[in-house]
Amino acid sequence: MTQDPSISRSRPSGLRRAEGRWALLFLAPSLIGFLAFTAFPVLSALLLSLARWDLISAPEFVGLGNYIQAAKDPLFWRVLLNTVYYTVATVPLGIIVSLAFAVILNEPIRGRLGLRAIYFMPVISSTVAVAMVWRWIYNPDFGMLNFLLSRLHLPTPGWLTSTTWAMPAIIMMSVWKDLGYGVVIFLAGLQAIPHHLYDAAAVDGASRWQQFWRITLPLLTPTTFFATVVYSINSFQVFGQVYMMTQGGPNYATSTMVYYVYQNAFQFFKMGYASALAWILFAFIFVFTLIQVRYQRTWVHYE
Numbered sequence: 378m379t380q381d382p383s384i385s386r387s388r389p390s391g392l393r394r395a396e397g398r399w400a401l402l403f404l405a406p407s408l409i410g411f412l413a414f415t416a417f418p419v420l421s422a423l424l425l426s427l428a429r430w431d432l433i434s435a436p437e438f439v440g441l442g443n444y445i446q447a448a449k450d451p452l453f454w455r456v457l458l459n460t461v462y463y464t465v466a467t468v469p470l471g472i473i474v475s476l477a478f479a480v481i482l483n484e485p486i487r488g489r490l491g492l493r494a495i496y497f498m499p500v501i502s503s504t505v506a507v508a509m510v511w512r513w514i515y516n517p518d519f520g521m522l523n524f525l526l527s528r529l530h531l532p533t534p535g536w537l538t539s540t541t542w543a544m545p546a547i548i549m550m551s552v553w554k555d556l557g558y559g560v561v562i563f564l565a566g567l568q569a570i571p572h573h574l575y576d577a578a579a580v581d582g583a584s585r586w587q588q589f590w591r592i593t594l595p596l597l598t599p600t601t602f603f604a605t606v607v608y609s610i611n612s613f614q615v616f617g618q619v620y621m622m623t624q625g626g627p628n629y630a631t632s633t634m635v636y637y638v639y640q641n642a643f644q645f646f647k648m649g650y651a652s653a654l655a656w657i658l659f660a661f662i663f664v665f666t667l668i669q670v671r672y673q674r675t676w677v678h679y680e
Contacts, residue, residue: 522536
C-alpha cells in the first residue's frame, strides 16, 4: 500500500511550523527585552539627537544643530582628548600587566588557584566601593600612597586635586580593578598552547625568554586581539571612576565622554545635545573597532 506523497510532505512542513512557533515562544522574552530596552532607546536617542529638549518644554527639531554645536564646543574636544588619553594609557598598560600576572599564575606554584580567585575579586566588586577605597589611598593628608612615598623621600602630589596627576590616578585604579578580567582571558589563552612546543624548544636549547618571545606571544595574538578590543570599548565608556573620584575635575582634567553626556543630560538638561554626544561616541568606538579588526590580519596569527 503506497502512501500519498502530499501527506508525507505536509507532515514535515507542519512540524516545521510547530517548531517555529515554539522557537518564537521561547525567544519572545529576550526579543521583547531587546526591543523595549535596547532597540527602542537607541532609536529614540537618534531621533532626540536631532532635537532640542530640556525635559520641560516640547522637543524642538534642530536637524544637525546638536552635532554642529559639538564641533564648535571646545569643551567637547577637551573631553574627547581626555577619553583618548585614558584609553591609550589604560589599554596597553592593562594588557601588559594582565599578561605578566597570567604568565606567573600559569606556573605550577603553590596556592595558584587561590591567587587566581584573589586577583578576580576587584572585577566583581562594586565600582563605587572600589572608588571610595582608592579615594582614601590617594588622600594627600592621610592616604596610604603618600605615606609610603614620604617614607621613601619621594614627592607626594595631591593626586585627585592635581590637573597633572588626577587622570594617571584614575588610570592606575582602573588597571588594578580590571586586572583579574585580563588575567582570566590570558590564562585561558596560555593553557590552550600545546606544552610539547615548549618541550621541543627546550630540547633545542631555547631559554625561557626565547620560548616566551617565539612561542607564547605569537600563539597568544588572538587572545591579545580580543582583550584589546574589549579593553578599548570599555575604556571609551569609563564613567564610574570619574563620577565617584573627581566629578570630572579638577578643571575638567578627568572629564570623559560618558561623564560629559551625563552632565549635559541630567545636570544641564540638554537631552538633545547629550544624545548627539552619545551617538558621536558610538561612531568613534565603531570606527576605532573597525580599524582594529581591519589591521589585526597584520599581527594576529590564528594557526
